[in-house]
Amino acid sequence: NAGVTQTPKFQVLKTGQSMTLQCAQDMNHEYMSWYRQDPGMGLRLIHYSVGAGITDQGEVPNGYNVSRSTTEDFPLRLLSAAPSQTSVYFCASRKTGAGYTFGSGTRLTVV
């Protein structure tokens, strides 16, 4: 049981480049979310999904897109990277009534 798998673990982008952070879970969880973690600010919700085909914005959605074409996958797209998007990104999933399971994170640096 792999849990929540995030790739890549590390990434460096130039300003203006685009990329996709991958997230996959094999637990058949309905709910999936993306968070960013910045020093002194805890984790802030970017986008979340309550099931395949359904997504919604969180606290800090600007500059990011998501889609949920399958239950297993929830990729996060950076459209045009900016230095303010330098952060550690976590994907998480859960079943109804349970706590979230987090991936190990992607550390992104935008130069």
Added chain:
Amino acid sequence: GDSVTQMEGPVTLSEEAFLTINCTYTATGYPSLFWYVQYPGEGLQLLLKATKADDKGSNKGFEATYRKETTSFHLEKGSVQVSDSAVYFCALSDQGTDKLIFGTGTRLQVFP
């Protein structure tokens, strides 16, 4: 909107000391409450949770009680170990949207 407030760290303790990390929340309705732990270089792991008032969550010697009257969910452990050194996050699950809202985290450092 809903929010979570945690005591600022770092909290520095000697091994076998008693630990309390304070957490208070603001929410409409009846949220579920959680404590997550993050070890260096890793993702967050669920430590314990409580889903209604007066529930006590417990795991690995850690405990927290859902206090609706004081809107608190303080984390406690009777005797900490060096291996407990980590960042601890309090969080609530918004009842209407099911979004998880985090506090800013409290770093615990335990020395031998």
